[in-house]
Amino acid sequence: MIPFDFDYYKPSSVQIAVEWFQFLQKQGKNPIYYAGGTEIITWARTNSIHPGAVIDLKSIxxxxxxxxxxxxxxxxxxxxxxxxxxxxxxxxxxxxxxxxxxxxxxxxxxxxxxxxxxxxxxxxxxxxxxxxxxxxxxxxxxxxxxxxxxxxxxxxxxxxxxxxxxxxxxxxxLSLPFVHFKKRQIGYIGYPLVTVTALKKNNQIHTAYSGVCSFPFRSAQIDQALNDSSIPLPVRIEQAIGNLPAPLLNNAEGSAPYRKFVLKQTIADAVHTLERR
Missing domain, CATH: 3.30.465.10 (Uridine Diphospho-n-acetylenolpyruvylglucosamine Reductase; domain 3)
Known part of the structure; x- marks a missing residue:
């Protein structure tokens, strides 16, 4: 249950949604847009956010x-x-x-x-x-x-x-060769230790990551390292990890050293799979 009251609006067009946001903001309602709402509800239940108005976009x-x-x-x-x-x-x-x-x-x-x-x-x-x-x-x-x-x-x-x-x-x-790997500490549901997605286009592998750092990302430097076929794959992977845009996450899902271990194995699986396609 959300422990506070708020106004609810469900506009039927993009223009009306924007106009209502402007109006409600001027009224000091601290409005927020609402699409699926799962995260908003979670934050509201823990008193992490306190919107005075919610604008539901699902009828647009x-x-x-x-x-x-x-x-x-x-x-x-x-x-x-x-x-x-x-x-x-x-x-x-x-x-x-x-x-x-x-x-x-x-x-x-x-x-x-x-x-x-x-x-x-x-x-x-x-x-x-x-x-x-x-x-x-x-x-x-x-x-x-x-x-x-x-x-x-x-x-x-x-x-x-x-x-x-x-x-x-x-x-x-849409139809390029791809891989998707999501590694969890245990089970099949929950947040990832590491998620790696990759596409192969023009014989180049392009990768993107979640669960590795405190935000999802794609890195040109990582892709450049992974596509340098003149050096062994383990060396490429070490160079790629050396170009992470932020420190490895260290949380309840897994420690930073364990994440690094899982990340290295997952990148290797992704590259091996796409290099054969």
């Missing part, structure tokens, strides 16, 4: 699109991870989404909610980083489109009053 048509259009895969921010997996338009994204949570949670977690969340893992962003997807973002100045690499750095970098409407991914990435 653009936020519920899941279709191919002009050689682009368009996914609305309010499409659930379960719906994504069932439709399977982008197999790497579908497999990553399936591993993000159990079925019950995936019915509620949305693509936008996962990408824009605050928890460390946010695994659904990894395939989009690899596919150089573009993000459609709405705000007070209208709708803009930007490369994911311009607006996602450790987390989504949205201006005040903005929200993610859709992701756009070029068809050429």
């Amino acid at each position: 048509p653009e936020c519920n699109v899941l279709e191919m259009r002009n050689d682009e895969l368009i996914i609305g921010a309010c499409v659930s991870l379960s719906a994504l997996s069932a439709a399977n338009p982008f197999p790497l994204l579908s497999e990553t989404a399936q591993g993000a949570a159990d079925q019950t949670a995936r019915n509620q977690i949305t693509l936008g909610g996962n990408i824009c969340g605050k928890i460390y893992y946010r695994e659904a962003v990894l395939p989009l980083l690899l596919a150089n997807s573009r993000m459609v973002i709405a705000g007070m100045n209208g709708i803009r489109e930007a490369s994911i690499h311009q607006v996602f750095s450790q987390q989504m970098r949205l201006d005040n009053g903005e929200f993610l409407v859709q992701t756009l991914t070029d068809r050429s990435y």
Whole structure:
């Protein structure tokens, strides 16, 4: 149960959502946008956030699109991870989404909610980083489109009053050879020790990671090291790990030394698999 009262709004268009955000902010309501809501509910129950108003985006048509259009895969921010997996338009994204949570949670977690969340893992962003997807973002100045690499750095970098409407991914990435590995300390449900996703394009392997550092990431320096076939793979992996963008996580899921061990083995599995394809 959420231990405080708040106003609830469910706009039917992008424009109305933005206008309500502006109005509510002027009223001192500290509004937040709501897509799937699982993380918002968790933070609210622990008194970590105290919004005076919630703007539910799930009735906005653009936020519920899941279709191919002009050689682009368009996914609305309010499409659930379960719906994504069932439709399977982008197999790497579908497999990553399936591993993000159990079925019950995936019915509620949305693509936008996962990408824009605050928890460390946010695994659904990894395939989009690899596919150089573009993000459609709405705000007070209208709708803009930007490369994911311009607006996602450790987390989504949205201006005040903005929200993610859709992701756009070029068809050429959807059927590339890929791997997805999620390693947990125990069992098949829960947060990862290490998640590694990878695509192979033009004989180059591109990788992205979650659970390794305190944010999901893709690194050009890591990919450059892994693709240097002139040196043995164990050396490539050591060089790649030397280019991590932040310290290894050290938490209840696993210690930093254990994470490093698992990461090395997982990268080796990913490279071996894709080098044969």
